[in-house]
Amino acid sequence: MSIVPDVEKFALENRIAQLKLSIAKGQADILSLTLGAVGDEYRSSQIDALQAQLSDLEAEYRATYGA
Amino acid sequence: MNDSEISRAEMRILQLKAMIGGWEQEITQQTAALDRAENLVRRCDDPRTPNAIRTLKPSHAGAWRMEADKTQALIDDVKPKYKDAEKEIQHLEGQLTHARADRADREKQHARLIERAKADTQIDRLVLEREIATARLQIAQLDYNQQADGWTHTLERENYGPLRAAAVYRLAQLEAEHHTAYSTPEEKRS
Numbered sequence: 403m404s405i406v407p408d409v410e411k412f413a414l415e416n417r418i419a420q421l422k423l424s425i426a427k428g429q430a431d432i433l434s435l436t437l438g439a440v441g442d443e444y445r446s447s448q449i450d451a452l453q454a455q456l457s458d459l460e461a462e463y464r465a466t467y468g469a
Numbered sequence: 470m471n472d473s474e475i476s477r478a479e480m481r482i483l484q485l486k487a488m489i490g491g492w493e494q495e496i497t498q499q500t501a502a503l504d505r506a507e508n509l510v511r512r513c514d515d516p517r518t519p520n521a522i523r524t525l526k527p528s529h530a531g532a533w534r535m536e537a538d539k540t541q542a543l544i545d546d547v548k549p550k551y552k553d554a555e556k557e558i559q560h561l562e563g564q565l566t567h568a569r570a571d572r573a574d575r576e577k578q579h580a581r582l583i584e585r586a587k588a589d590t591q592i593d594r595l596v597l598e599r600e601i602a603t604a605r606l607q608i609a610q611l612d613y614n615q616q617a618d619g620w621t622h623t624l625e626r627e628n629y630g631p632l633r634a635a636a637v638y639r640l641a642q643l644e645a646e647h648h649t650a651y652s653t654p655e656e657k658r659s
Contacts, residue, residue: 409613412606419599426595430588433581 414463421456425449470568478561478568485554492547496540503540506533597647604640608633 428449432442470478510533512518513526611633613619620626648657 408609412609416602416606419602423595423599426592433585
């Protein structure tokens with residue numbers, strides 16, 4: 403039995419975990435009071451982009467491996 | 470201005486407003502007394518008023534003058550106090566506006582710090598979860614390389630067993646850490 407799917411599944415889980423971490427770090431930066439309004443806005447747009455990537459990856463994961 | 474100073478300023482404003490209300494009431498009452506005295510004098514000037522009453526005009530006129538003097542004295546007394554009280558209220562309200570804005574800022578900052586602390590806790594958890602995901606991937610990758618002979622380094626092929634054992638051990642450690650830190654009491658009991 404091939405274990406390639408395991409590698410792919412764990413690679414996807416790894417990317418999802420990394421994205422969740424990046425989003426949480428970005429949100430924490432906004433709360434750190436050091437960025438200023440412009441920085442907050444920039445970081446928010448980055449977080450939105452990461453959230454979109456995360457939604458795509460989670461949808462891919464559900465479609466391939468179930469919930 | 471700290472919270473107790475804000476409370477004291479608010480109390481002082483209420484006290485000053487009550488004093489102003491008291492003076493206004495005194496002036497209203499005195500003005501009413503003046504009006505009544507004036508009316509009596511006017512009645513004495515009315516030809517329809519009985520003579521017996523009209524003869525009292527000098528006395529009523531005296532009372533009217535007295536009430537007029539009292540009214541003026543009251544106004545002279547109250548006017549500067551009224552002005553001072555209004556000035557003090559204005560000053561205190563100005564201070565309170567700043568103090569309330571400062572307090573709102575402090576509360577906002579405090580709320581943000583709490584949120585930041587929560588975010589840091591969440592980051593710690595996500596770091597651990599990413600490490601777990603990485604360890605699982607590493608094991609799967611080792612197994613894949615072993616099965617498909619996809620090794621890129623001879624050293625890895627020769628050390629598949631120890632490498633896998635180390636990765637499994639590391640994963641077990643990380644999962645135990647996650648369980649200890651984030652499992653609910655029910656999950657810990659099971």
